[in-house]
Amino acid sequence: HGTSKVNNKGHLEIGGVDTIELANQYGTPLYIYDIALFRERARDFQKTFQNLGVQAQVAYASKAFSSVAMFQLVKEVGLSLDVVSGGELYTALVADFPVERIHFHGNNKSEEELEMAVKNKIGCVVVDNFLELSMLNEICEKHDYMMPVLLRVTPGINAHTHDYILTGQEDSKFGFDLQSGQAHEAMKIAFSASNLDLLGIHCHIGSQIFETTGFKLAAGKLFETLKDWKETEGFEARVVNLGGGFGIRYTKEDTPLPASVYVEEIIADVKAFVTDHALNMPEIWIEPGRSLVGDAGTTIYSVGSKKEIPNIRHYLAVDGGMTDNIRPALYQAKYEAVLANRVNDVADDKVSIAGKCCESGDMLIWDLPLPKANHKDYLAVFCTGAYGYAMANNYNRITRPAVVFVEDGEAQLVIRRESFEDLVRLDVPYQSKSKVTK
Numbered sequence: 042h043g044t045s046k047v048n049n050k051g052h053l054e055i056g057g058v059d060t061i062e063l064a065n066q067y068g069t070p071l072y073i074y075d076i077a078l079f080r081e082r083a084r085d086f087q088k089t090f091q092n093l094g095v096q097a098q099v100a101y102a103s104k105a106f107s108s109v110a111m112f113q114l115v116k117e118v119g120l121s122l123d124v125v126s127g128g129e130l131y132t133a134l135v136a137d138f139p140v141e142r143i144h145f146h147g148n149n150k151s152e153e154e155l156e157m158a159v160k161n162k163i164g165c166v167v168v169d170n171f172l173e174l175s176m177l178n179e180i181c182e183k184h185d186y187m188m189p190v191l192l193r194v195t196p197g198i199n200a201h202t203h204d205y206i207l208t209g210q211e212d213s214k215f216g217f218d219l220q221s222g223q224a225h226e227a228m229k230i231a232f233s234a235s236n237l238d239l240l241g242i243h244c245h246i247g248s249q250i251f252e253t254t255g256f257k258l259a260a261g262k263l264f265e266t267l268k269d270w271k272e273t274e275g276f277e278a279r280v281v282n283l284g285g286g287f288g289i290r291y292t293k294e295d296t297p298l299p300a301s302v303y304v305e306e307i308i309a310d311v312k313a314f315v316t317d318h319a320l321n322m323p324e325i326w327i328e329p330g331r332s333l334v335g336d337a338g339t340t341i342y343s344v345g346s347k348k349e350i351p352n353i354r355h356y357l358a359v360d361g362g363m364t365d366n367i368r369p370a371l372y373q374a375k376y377e378a379v380l381a382n383r384v385n386d387v388a389d390d391k392v393s394i395a396g397k398c399c400e401s402g403d404m405l406i407w408d409l410p411l412p413k414a415n416h417k418d419y420l421a422v423f424c425t426g427a428y429g430y431a432m433a434n435n436y437n438r439i440t441r442p443a444v445v446f447v448e449d450g451e452a453q454l455v456i457r458r459e460s461f462e463d464l465v466r467l468d469v470p471y472q473s474k475s476k477v478t479k
């Protein structure tokens with residue numbers, strides 16, 4: 042997929058660059074991003090809205106993968122940016138991201154985070170709860186600033202996905218509840234708040250969703266709500282944000298639709314509703330993460346030890362694992378992989394790919410067809426671009442990998458490999474209070 046191909050050495054090549062050369066130069070594990078593919082994914086969303094003649098903002102959900110270089114790229118392709126913490130916002134500011142295109146999410150934003158948003162005059166705060174509503178208005182008063190806000194609501198939709206990444210159902214920690222009237226109450230407060238400019242409403246129903254039904258149901262609920270708010274309170278929304286969650290293909294079992302289909306189907310419903318009920322067509326915002334960067338990322342590992350248990354299983358260990366990709370351990374997520382240095386060899390073995398952490402659950406892939414592999418081979422795991430590096434951690438004091446962007450035959454390092462010195466950077470030596478001397 043993307044710009045990936047096999048070169049005449051039988052090596053996996055991405056963006057016109059030999060991944061084995063990259064592995065030699067930058068070490069492994071190594072995250073490689075196919076920038077042309079990211080650009081294509083971004084353009085697909087933007088073009089679809091343009092073709093439909095709908096005013097829109099496509100915001101990149103930066104939780105999927107964030108870094109200064111990534112944010113610079115997002116800025117260049119003209120996407121907006123969804124951040125969910127002071128840290129993501131800080132990174133965006135360092136990347137000189139246009140503040141008016143930053144949207145701030147989160148179910149427990151701190152006073153400091155809200156203050157940071159206000160001081161930097163960001164484009165929109167997606168308000169999640171009553172505490173935030175009053176805190177934000179107060180901070181805005183103090184700084185004499187009018188903050189554009191959306192209200193996040195939980196539409197009560199059970200999208201078909203893993204429990205941990207489901208967010209739009211009624212029993213959720215996110216947003217104002219629609220059913221109980223909470224959302225209506227929040228709207229009245231926001232609408233009359235001195236320093237909040239209520240733009241509209243937001244929902245996000247979950248992640249890695251393949252069907253359009255959930256999105257359409259959610260959009261339906263939002264527009265019903267807006268119709269009610271117009272009738273009862275005279276409030277008309279200028280913006281409706283439908284969140285992210287569009288699924289991608291990790292393995293053959295996954296059957297996502299093209300981005301354009303999700304958008305077209307949702308917008309068709311929205312247009313019909315708006316016309317039927319004489320509402321103004323609001324600007325539509327979406328915030329995909331995975332469907333923008335997921336398949337642009339590939340991880341290259343070095344193959345190390347193996348353990349062959351006769352008639353049971355062949356284990357093949359790589360030099361990373363749950364520290365650079367926790368998704369298999371956390372969500373039983375499935376991936377496909379090849380030997381990056383011998384892509385054309387016949388897959389005559391079946392191996393389970395183990396990580397190097399001291400934990401049995403540290404497995405990346407179960408029962409993967411692969412050529413007989415050895416120490417010094419390289420494994421390429423596909424579609425690791427979203428929630429891979431972003432969720433990387435230092436369990437077992439394993440250092441985080443490096444990240445390179447490849448495009449048009451050139452590679453550039455965008456995140457350096459973590460060093461042992463980095464690992465102890467925040468450590469403060471112990472001052473012993475013991476009276477016992479040896």
Ligand code: LLP
Nearest residue numbers: 102245248249285286287328329330331428
């Ligand atoms: N907007 C909101 C409010 C969200 O909570 C999320 C994801 C997104 C947008 C982007 O969703 P996407 O288009 O990437 O599906 N760590 C999990 C996924 C967690 C998603 C959390 N929210 C995983 O690795 O599958």
